[in-house]
Amino acid sequence: MSDSLKHECGIAAVRLRKPLAYYYDRYGTTLWGFQKLFLLMEKQHNRGQDGVGIGCAKLDMPLGQPYIFRRRDSERDGLSNIFRKEMKTFNKMVRKGLIDPKRPDTIKTNYDFSGEVLIGHLRYGTSGEFDEGSCHPYLRRSNWPTRTLMVMGNFNMTNAAALNQVLVDRGQHPVFGTDTQTVLEEIGFHLDEAHTDLYRKLRDEGVDGREMPERISSDLDLARIVGESAQSWDGGYSICGVVGNGDMFVMRDPRGIRPCHMLVTEDVIAFASERVPLMTVFEADASQVKAVDPGCVVTIKADGSFTDTPFSPPQRFSPCSFEKIYFSRGxxxxxxxxxxxxxxxxxxxxxxxxxxxxxxxxxxxxxxxxxxxxxxxxxxxxxxxxxxxxxxxxxxxxxxxxxxxxxxxxxxxxxxxxxxxxxxxxxxxxxxxxxxxxxxxxxxxxxxxxxxxxxxxxxxxxxxxxxxxxxxxxxxxxxxxxxxxxxxxxxxxxxxxxxxxxxxxxxxxxxxxxxxxxxxxxxxxxGRQSLLDRIYEECRSELQKPVGEMVNRVKGVYEAFTDxxxxxxxxxxxxxxxxxxxxxxxxxxxxxxxxxxxxxxxDWYFTGDYPTAGGYAMVNSAYVNWYDGVGGRSYGLPF
Missing domain, CATH: 3.40.50.2020 (Rossmann fold)
Structure with missing residues (x-):
């Protein structure tokens, strides 16, 4: 693409299915999962150069020990920077005798990114500031692992302003400017609600407090929580999240606008925005890599069991054609x-x-x-x-x-x-x-x-x-x-x-x-300025309608001329x-x-036929903004 055009982000996730000692015995390194995460991100480096972030969750950590970690970098060479620093830290700990490369237990205890759940994000920003604070993953901490939440994704929500208003109406104080914070807080709200319900139920049953974390972790229905959170979202998205107890989810929007792929082997469950990185990094055949179904959430419990659950009725499948034309590696x-x-x-x-x-x-x-x-x-x-x-x-x-x-x-x-x-x-x-x-x-x-x-x-x-x-x-x-x-x-x-x-x-x-x-x-x-004026008024009229009833009035601009x-x-x-x-x-x-x-x-950018209601609100608003001389994006609208 000759024009400079920023576009979709990239996601990568690695969920190890065996104890860390297994990877040391089979592959000669306890950091096998961490290395695979780096390779998945490097193979998708084309998808994001505004910043990167990585996250890790460790399973079954003793009380008092940290269990969730995050690093972010907004520099141009952020991917190399992060992994270079982490390996420098690891080697320094080896030299000091804090960890023994031949003893996986010492590595898991002392090295931050030696967990079983590893996620990574490559950012091409379309909203928010271009600094480290706007890099994914976003993290919502709590003293309860089952209320701690880390989220990253490749998405835009057309109705971010309305979603933020929902948070305000609940009495929350959201940070405006990015729909990522909105998604994090929405899932976090439903996670808190589910956690509170489970806690009160178990408390009323007389369960001992020391047993509470394990019981809540076991009963937490992450698919339901995420599905409830997504009911009001209008946009294209592939989102990955990790709860502090080690539960993990990956979801894709109901129309499949944003891509997401999944690989399951005896060693790992892995996800990426593109199929080939999974094939290359894990030496897998194309038939082994499956697309995550639109409108479904894949959840992996801390015990390793996983399910694929629909959270939305079937919608018209509308995968972004720019993945084919330009974005994905060829x-x-x-x-x-x-x-x-x-x-x-x-x-x-x-x-x-x-x-x-x-x-x-x-x-x-x-x-x-x-x-x-x-x-x-x-x-x-x-x-x-x-x-x-x-x-x-x-x-x-x-x-x-x-x-x-x-x-x-x-x-x-x-x-x-x-x-x-x-x-x-x-x-x-x-x-x-x-x-x-x-x-x-x-x-x-x-x-x-x-x-x-x-x-x-x-x-x-x-x-x-x-x-x-x-x-x-x-x-x-x-x-x-x-x-x-x-x-x-x-x-x-x-x-x-x-x-x-x-x-x-x-x-x-x-x-x-x-x-x-x-x-x-x-x-x-x-001499058809009057036509442009009329379309302006039509767009303004459309924006007064309920969002589900709007049509694309901008099509009228192109009707008079052939391609x-x-x-x-x-x-x-x-x-x-x-x-x-x-x-x-x-x-x-x-x-x-x-x-x-x-x-x-x-093909909505060519035809004007948008896959979601928010697209029609956005395109009419975009014409009004152009006519009025107002710059900036026209999505994230208050509907």
């Missing part, structure tokens, strides 16, 4: 096939853009994450050309005109030519990321290959998606123009992004989308004034995207 076998299919689906549009002159076209990709789709595009172009050649050969043969010279001309002259044009300079990219507002340096993020594009060539570059168009205009097109082609064609494997997201992607401001800007420009050029008309205006808007070649931007069609993806495809 080495997942299914995602790899789907991204290639997305590239191949662009063939007819690309052929039209280059006027079928393959001998005067060069195909490449930018950025590196578009490489897999590029392979699909090249496969599709070659297949297209083979079919053309076959038809020409058969026709020449039928007319008695087939000659060796004609064969050479058909096969060799006009064949799709792929080249590596752009090379990313990682060090330069990091430097610029640390020094904001230096547009004059952005054009040096990539080096280019000189001498492979001729002056009469069209240069076709594949991109994952085009959101705001800013980087395209200020950087990418200027970089590609250094090769001096006659034309630049930029192909997006994603359709035009027309509507904001409210489920965890940093795409909340309608006015920043290049597709929206282009459509507004077309309206104003045609091609909007794409043509986008091409004009992103074309830099100081380059000497034509620019054309091509977008995937929604139909081809759906055909490329296996199973359901959540």
């Amino acid at each position: 080495n997942d076998p299914q995602i790899y096939r789907e991204r290639k299919a997305m590239g191949a689906a662009l063939v007819s549009q690309v052929v039209k853009a280059i006027d079928s002159t393959f001998d005067k076209a060069v195909f490449s990709f930018i950025p590196n994450t578009a490489e897999t789709a590029y392979y699909g595009l090249m496969d599709g172009l070659r297949l297209y050309r083979r079919q053309e050649v076959r038809s020409s050969i058969l026709e020449a043969q039928a007319n008695g005109e087939l000659t060796p010279e004609l064969l050479d001309d058909l096969i060799l002259r006009n064949w799709p030519r792929g080249e590596k044009i752009a090379h990313k300079d990682i060090k330069m990219r990091t430097f610029i990321a640390q020094e904001k507002g230096r547009d004059q340096l952005v054009s040096h993020v990539y080096d280019i290959t000189y001498g492979v594009v001729r002056s009469d060539d069209a240069l076709v570059a594949l991109d994952d998606s085009i959101v705001r168009g800013t980087t395209l205009k200020k950087s990418i097109l200027k970089i590609l123009a250094r090769t001096k082609p006659r034309k630049i064609v930029v192909c997006s494997t994603a359709p035009q992004i027309r509507y904001p997201d409210c489920y965890g992607i940093d795409m909340s401001e309608l006015g920043k989308f290049i597709a929206f800007q282009a459509t507004i420009a077309l309206h104003r050029r045609a 091609d008309e909007v794409s043509a205006e986008i091409s004009r808007m992103v074309s830099p004034e100081d380059i000497d070649c034509d620019v054309q931007v091509i977008f995937q069609t929604i139909e081809n995207l759906r055909a490329s993806v296996k199973g359901p495809c959540g």
Whole structure:
């Protein structure tokens, strides 16, 4: 994705199923679980670089001994920082004789992250401050282990303001600014209620106080507690939580918007946002890794037993399609096939853009994450050309005109030519990321290959998606123009992004989308300001309705123009004034995207068809904010 776009977070969780001594005997280290947590997080490092956090809960700790631990870091290299510091602490304790690597009991007693329950979070923030205090996991402490709660997740709640108001109405004092605190306090409230009910019941039965913790821990119904907490949530989420007694849960939103996967072996129960990290880290087959069912919570009791419990009626499955297009790493076998299919689906549009002159076209990709789709595009172009050649050969043969010279001309002259044009300079990219507002340096993020594009060539570059168009205009097109082609064609494997997201992607401001800007420009050029005014009033009227009755009035913005008309205006808007070649931007069609993806495809940012009621409130609010000149996100609304 050429535009800088922050997005979904990543989660990882490891629940050991054996005593620590088992891992020392089998794998040579008591820290096997801790090492696996680090690897799961490292394999998902693409999902979050604003900060990281890890947590640990130890089972069956003696009274007076700490049992739950947390570390967080908001530095750019936070993942390495945390694990480097923890291993430094471990080695220091070994040198001082506080722990003996050959005695797992000494490690569990004295080293914080030698517990049976380990969780980790990689943060890409879409709300709150970008500091250590806003990194997950969040922790709610109590003298009762069964009331102590640690929570982390990959989520956005569209109705965070309303959820906070529920807390206020109860008499609580929530900390505003992040829906994570809201989720923690909501689950914590129901946990407290259940704990109090169990305590009073056992007390009235005459149970001795020293037996209370074990009895409460045994009877605590975590699935019910979490399910009750989630009844008022509107959003996309994968959430993991740990109670101080060692009970653990992982849940996924009823529509499956956010991803979550699970692996169960004789040694471990593990969770991750992506499937391949579980396969790689635990050397598992794809068939062993299962997606957590939407609307279900997986609970693992302190005794190791686990259940999978629905907490919501079945809903329309709407997994975020950006996982397929960009977010998840492309080495997942299914995602790899789907991204290639997305590239191949662009063939007819690309052929039209280059006027079928393959001998005067060069195909490449930018950025590196578009490489897999590029392979699909090249496969599709070659297949297209083979079919053309076959038809020409058969026709020449039928007319008695087939000659060796004609064969050479058909096969060799006009064949799709792929080249590596752009090379990313990682060090330069990091430097610029640390020094904001230096547009004059952005054009040096990539080096280019000189001498492979001729002056009469069209240069076709594949991109994952085009959101705001800013980087395209200020950087990418200027970089590609250094090769001096006659034309630049930029192909997006994603359709035009027309509507904001409210489920965890940093795409909340309608006015920043290049597709929206282009459509507004077309309206104003045609003298249709009155239409924009009317849509504004319609959006305001929608926001007066109960949230479940709202519809997306912003769709009216796009009804007057075809996709091609909007794409043509986008091409004009992103074309830099100081380059000497034509620019054309091509977008995937929604139909081809759906055909490329296996199973359901959540596409609300393209179609405006949101999977939850909160989405419709958010999109109408986003238009009102744009019209009124108000910046910032439009979700977290008071409904």
